[in-house]
Amino acid sequence: MPYVKRTVKAGDVIETWKGHTKRIHPNGAKRAKNFKDTEKAQMDANEKRAEANLRWLMNANFSKNDMHVVLQYWEKPTSIEEMEEDARKFLSVLRKECKKCGIVLKYVLAFETKRMSNPHIHIVLNKMNMEIITESWAKVTKLGSANFKPLDDRGNHAELASYFIKESKKTVERWKKGQKHKKRFWCSKNLEHPEPKYEIIQSNSWKKEPKAREGYALYKDKNGVTVHNGVSEITGYAWQEYFEVKIHPNPIRRGKSC
Numbered sequence: 001m002p003y004v005k006r007t008v009k010a011g012d013v014i015e016t017w018k019g020h021t022k023r024i025h026p027n028g029a030k031r032a033k034n035f036k037d038t039e040k041a042q043m044d045a046n047e048k049r050a051e052a053n054l055r056w057l058m059n060a061n062f063s064k065n066d067m068h069v070v071l072q073y074w075e076k077p078t079s080i081e082e083m084e085e086d087a088r089k090f091l092s093v094l095r096k097e098c099k100k101c102g103i104v105l106k107y108v109l110a111f112e113t114k115r116m117s118n119p120h121i122h123i124v125l126n127k128m129n130m131e132i133i134t135e136s137w138a139k140v141t142k143l144g145s146a147n148f149k150p151l152d153d154r155g156n157h158a159e160l161a162s163y164f165i166k167e168s169k170k171t172v173e174r175w176k177k178g179q180k181h182k183k184r185f186w187c188s189k190n191l192e193h194p195e196p197k198y199e200i201i202q203s204n205s206w207k208k209e210p211k212a213r214e215g216y217a218l219y220k221d222k223n224g225v226t227v228h229n230g231v232s233e234i235t236g237y238a239w240q241e242y243f244e245v246k247i248h249p250n251p252i253r254r255g256k257s258c
Contacts, residue, residue: 002200010059010194012155012246014216018206019232019239041233047165050184054108055161056194057187061106062124064153068160069133071121074143078119080171083111086140087121087186094136103128109186110168122164124151155245156219212244219243 006017071090078086087109098105109123125133134146151157168184210227212218218226219242227242 002202003206005199005201005206007197007199008056008194009197010056011061011063012248013059013219014213014244015056015059015241016210016244017239017241018201020237021235045234047169051162051165054164054185055156055158057108057191058124058157058161059155060192060194062108062126062151062157063155064151065127066151067125067127067130067133068149068151069123069125070147070149071123071137072145072147073118073120073141074145076118080111080113080119083113083119083121087111089140090121090137093139094133097132097136098128101128101132104190105188106190107186107188108164108191110164110184111171112167113171122167124157124160153248154219156243158219158243159222206240210240210242215247216244217247219245 003018003020008015091105091107091109095105103126106126107123109121111119111121113119130146130148133148137144137146151160164185208227208229210218220226227240229238229240231238
């Protein structure tokens, strides 16, 4: 009476998903009465899959003091095509500037085009001097600015990945209306791509309250939840998901330094 266990090691995070599928589930297991194997449910599943892929990339390649940068436009009429061209120019300029400083550029990029706000480009970059970024963006447009937010030390960038996917959704829908097939996000070729490990566990069920392995702690989301349980709208079967984050000892503080 098995279930599927998927494990992904990405940076300091070990992500575990357990669940039954249409082919792998306990004998006699009943599907939830309200499951919806519909086109919308499939679209939602695709969104979650895109979010998971982005989360794995971010967790594996970016850490504390790397940056989430928002490249803003001061004028709203900028088209998606213009934003794409500007992004290519910006990355080309930035790559050259990084090379001068001996920095190997790593990035993940997504576009946002809301009706109620000016369009902007979200990009996660490895640590570098902010002036390199602002000057590179200024060479692309004189009618824009760059806002910065360092990544924190929680290790799991799930919320940021979710934000990228959510905010780029309308942009992707507009691309589709123009009969254009675009990626949900861009990323540099030098990123590490974590590979999920799948196992079939011969057991009737899984622990309702899993414990973190030695040296790790269960990650709490913004609502204070560590373990997520649910029912798939595609299969009608139960699933469980949780994140374990590596514990790093606090560094010894020796006073302030310049």
